[in-house]
Amino acid sequence: MPRTMRHILVALVPVAAMALLPLVYSNQLLLFNFVVFMILAQGINVIYGFTGYLPFGYFGFFGAGAYGFAISIMHLRMTPLPALGMAAIAAVVLALVLVPLFRLSGAYFAIANLAAGLAVYQVVSNPSLDNITKGPYGISLPAVFDPNFSYGIALVLLAATMMTVIYLRNSKFGLSLQAIRDDAVSAAMAGVNVVRLRVMAWLLSAVIAGLVGGVFAWYISVFYPQTVFSLDFSIFAIVFALFGGMTTILGPIIGVVILYGIYNLIGISTPQYFELVYGLLIMGLVLFQPNGVVALFKRWGIDVP
Amino acid sequence: MAMRKIFFIFFVASLVAVACRAGATEVPKQIKIGTLYASSGTFAPLSMPVHYGLKLWVDRMNAEGGVYIKAYGKRIPIKLISYDDQSNTATAASLYDQLITQDKVNILIADAGSVLTSVALPIAREHKMLLIDPIGIGAPFFTPDSPYIVLIGGPVSTIWCKNIHEFITDEGPKLGIKRVAILYSTNDFTGTQANTIRKAIEKSRTGIKVVYDQGVPTSTTSYTVIINGIKAAKPDAVIELGYPINDISFLRNLRESGVKFKWLFTSYPGMETEHFEKTVGVKGLYYVYTDMPASIMNYKAAFGMSLPEFHAAWNKQYPGGKVGFDFNSVVGYTTGLVLEKALGSAASMDQLALRQAIVGLSGKLKTLDGTFAVDPKTGAQIGETMPIGQILPSGKDGIKLIVVYPKQLATGKLVYPAP
Numbered sequence: 116m117p118r119t120m121r122h123i124l125v126a127l128v129p130v131a132a133m134a135l136l137p138l139v140y141s142n143q144l145l146l147f148n149f150v151v152f153m154i155l156a157q158g159i160n161v162i163y164g165f166t167g168y169l170p171f172g173y174f175g176f177f178g179a180g181a182y183g184f185a186i187s188i189m190h191l192r193m194t195p196l197p198a199l200g201m202a203a204i205a206a207v208v209l210a211l212v213l214v215p216l217f218r219l220s221g222a223y224f225a226i227a228n229l230a231a232g233l234a235v236y237q238v239v240s241n242p243s244l245d246n247i248t249k250g251p252y253g254i255s256l257p258a259v260f261d262p263n264f265s266y267g268i269a270l271v272l273l274a275a276t277m278m279t280v281i282y283l284r285n286s287k288f289g290l291s292l293q294a295i296r297d298d299a300v301s302a303a304m305a306g307v308n309v310v311r312l313r314v315m316a317w318l319l320s321a322v323i324a325g326l327v328g329g330v331f332a333w334y335i336s337v338f339y340p341q342t343v344f345s346l347d348f349s350i351f352a353i354v355f356a357l358f359g360g361m362t363t364i365l366g367p368i369i370g371v372v373i374l375y376g377i378y379n380l381i382g383i384s385t386p387q388y389f390e391l392v393y394g395l396l397i398m399g400l401v402l403f404q405p406n407g408v409v410a411l412f413k414r415w416g417i418d419v420p
Numbered sequence: 421m422a423m424r425k426i427f428f429i430f431f432v433a434s435l436v437a438v439a440c441r442a443g444a445t446e447v448p449k450q451i452k453i454g455t456l457y458a459s460s461g462t463f464a465p466l467s468m469p470v471h472y473g474l475k476l477w478v479d480r481m482n483a484e485g486g487v488y489i490k491a492y493g494k495r496i497p498i499k500l501i502s503y504d505d506q507s508n509t510a511t512a513a514s515l516y517d518q519l520i521t522q523d524k525v526n527i528l529i530a531d532a533g534s535v536l537t538s539v540a541l542p543i544a545r546e547h548k549m550l551l552i553d554p555i556g557i558g559a560p561f562f563t564p565d566s567p568y569i570v571l572i573g574g575p576v577s578t579i580w581c582k583n584i585h586e587f588i589t590d591e592g593p594k595l596g597i598k599r600v601a602i603l604y605s606t607n608d609f610t611g612t613q614a615n616t617i618r619k620a621i622e623k624s625r626t627g628i629k630v631v632y633d634q635g636v637p638t639s640t641t642s643y644t645v646i647i648n649g650i651k652a653a654k655p656d657a658v659i660e661l662g663y664p665i666n667d668i669s670f671l672r673n674l675r676e677s678g679v680k681f682k683w684l685f686t687s688y689p690g691m692e693t694e695h696f697e698k699t700v701g702v703k704g705l706y707y708v709y710t711d712m713p714a715s716i717m718n719y720k721a722a723f724g725m726s727l728p729e730f731h732a733a734w735n736k737q738y739p740g741g742k743v744g745f746d747f748n749s750v751v752g753y754t755t756g757l758v759l760e761k762a763l764g765s766a767a768s769m770d771q772l773a774l775r776q777a778i779v780g781l782s783g784k785l786k787t788l789d790g791t792f793a794v795d796p797k798t799g800a801q802i803g804e805t806m807p808i809g810q811i812l813p814s815g816k817d818g819i820k821l822i823v824v825y826p827k828q829l830a831t832g833k834l835v836y837p838a839p
Contacts, residue, residue: 144517144543148510242611242635251607251638253538255560260542335513336542337560339535339608342509379514 119285122364122420126277129153129368134270143266145379147334150269151327152375155352156359156367157276158323163353164361165283166316167296169225171349172232176206176321178344180328182239185254186247195259199329206325209235210318217313236344253339260336269330276323280364284420292316293362358400360407364420369408447492450499453478454525456515456536461507463533470532470554472743473752475500476733487760491768501525505536513539520547526769527552529755532748534558534608544568550771554755555748558608562800568771570778571801572758573751573789577612583808584685585620587825588657593626595836597683601632601655603646610661611635617659631655638663643673657683664688668699675704682837685709690716690809690821691747702819705811707838712809712823713747714789722786724757730788754789761785775799810834
């Protein structure tokens with residue numbers, strides 16, 4: 116079987132699992148949160164895994180998508196599906212505005228990106244924009260509230276995100292991005308258009324976050340700026356992706372299943388033990404398995420793409 | 421033939437017995453109350469006292485054999501199912517769903533504060549569960565098309581500041597207040613209050629002008645430049661609306677800058693007096709006007725413990741000051757008491773019957789939190805308003821709080837302008 120086809124079949128497993136789980140488990144919101152973090156972790160995979168740029172302010176795209184969706188519903192009277200398109204556009208516009216941040220690298224990029232995310236939050240929650248964003252007073256979209264349909268769309272988005280990562284894993288574009296990540300100067304000398312490809316990956320990653328932000332807004336339908344511009348989304352997605360394994364197809368998904376699973380099993384009932392277990396897991400991983408859980412499977416001879 | 425007759429009678433009797441059994445209400449062994457709390461994160465200082473107040477009520481009820489439920493005609497023990505959302509909205513959302521779909525609670529109580537309450541709204545509505553809202557006072561929650569929410573422990577944000585703007589427009593002209601400055605943190609709670617106060621002053625036609633009107637991010641902790649900006653506008657009265665951290669920073673910066681305002685209002689010194697004495701210093705609180713919450717007012721409750729009794733019970737149950745006693749403790753306990761009254765009068769355990777029973781208490785129930793009054797159309801709390809108090813020097817390095825507005829509740833004479 117061709118490699119790409121095998122990857123596609125493997126990638127469909129988590130999508131199918133998340134589609135079937137509501138039939139046996141009725142807390143759909145918990146399952147929805149799993150899907151949201153799977154998509155966000157894959158979005159982090161695209162920008163951090165393939166280009167090496169760590170976006171601490173990734174929640175900014177998520178929030179921009181949520182507000183792009185909400186504003187389209189409230190002011191443009193759109194139905195949810197076209198409004199999701201506006202969510203993606205809002206994230207792309209923000210990503211384009213932030214392109215100059217690529218002049219920075221490493222920790223400087225991460226911190227500047229975080230500041231940018233927080234700045235967007237302050238702008239959106241400014242009372243002077245009450246007529247447009249509802250300022251700090253919160254959004255309510257009861258007319259479009261449809262948990263089942265929005266859950267279905269989230270699954271479609273998860274599938275599309277998985278396909279995107281498969282494309283990056285198996286295409287010249289993805290290889291070029293990895294070359295840039297490993298050594299931008301050498302890549303440029305080999306004929307790779309570093310600036311253009313990096314911006315494309317950045318926009319792709321922003322679109323993913325914007326779309327999932329829009330679906331999130333659709334599903335929960337009542338939210339405040341601090342709900343969607345929450346640093347937790349960035350931190351969780353980055354940790355999940357790192358834990359599972361960057362630049363892999365299933366790594367971020369495995370990271371979400373294990374870590375978000377642990378979070379929901381013991382993180383809520385006994386947060387003190389959860390922090391201990393979480394801390395030990397992450398420390399152990401960084402020290403002994405920096406390439407994530409997937410690398411561990413590979414060492415055991417199990418091929419996880 | 422006789423045998424047939426016996427069989428027929430037996431058959432009919434069986435049918436009647438089955439029908440009677442089906443018609444009878446099955447009494448559960450326990451009533452499950454589901455709620456969330458935040459032990460860490462932004463909302464922990466608000467959430468934990470509310471949760472502990474509610475827990476104290478549950479423990480007292482269970483010590484008496486449970487809560488009386490009219491629909492079953494007997495006392496039934498309460499099982500409190502509570503989860504820690506750690507101030508995370510995504511976690512809170514899935515936990516609300518967990519309480520409804522997995523734990524199948526009979527009664528759903530929201531976490532404290534508007535942000536953590538907001539995510540419960542659509543979930544409660546979808547599952548047709550009444551959301552008992554202790555102190556999520558965001559005005560957008562309460563609309564006539566949403567019957568599945570009722571606010572218990574504090575007035576909705578548009579009513580919260582009623583006494584501030586009424587003081588300014590009623591008493592202001594008599595005192596010579598003509599110019600007002602409004603500084604507020606840009607969040608739902610204080611932003612809504614600022615809007616309401618601004619509109620009320622403009623509408624009052626008293627000639628009072630808003631000469632300074634500025635929103636700042638809720639994360640603001642440096643006010644020195646802002647204070648000088650307010651001073652330059654020469655206001656007679658300054659209203660600063662923020663969360664405790666904002667109020668503390670503002671008052672500290674004000675004391676350090678040496679600037680004095682003739683009339684200054686901030687919300688939290690009255691609600692968290694001991695904390696403000698430690699962080700701002702006693703002198704920094706002199707002559708400040710503030711909200712006078714139920715934890716100070718000592719309202720005479722129609723049932724349940726009095727404020728001193730509740731305070732003593734709190735100290736006994738939570739020794740060592742691990743969770744501070746404040747207004748939110750009263751809110752948590754009051755939520756339980758209102759629920760107790762409603763369960764004692766609701767005709768059935770149907771969620772809308774429960775809402776009807778709660779709304780039916782409106783105007784009739786005096787709680788530790790003041791007069792309980794709910795808007796029957798929206799479920800918003802419109803009673804339990806906050807009187808205005810002033811902090812005055814008392815003895816050597818001490819303070820005392822007096823109520824100055826509304827006049828019928830006044831316990832002392834206000835000092836204006838502040839020396």
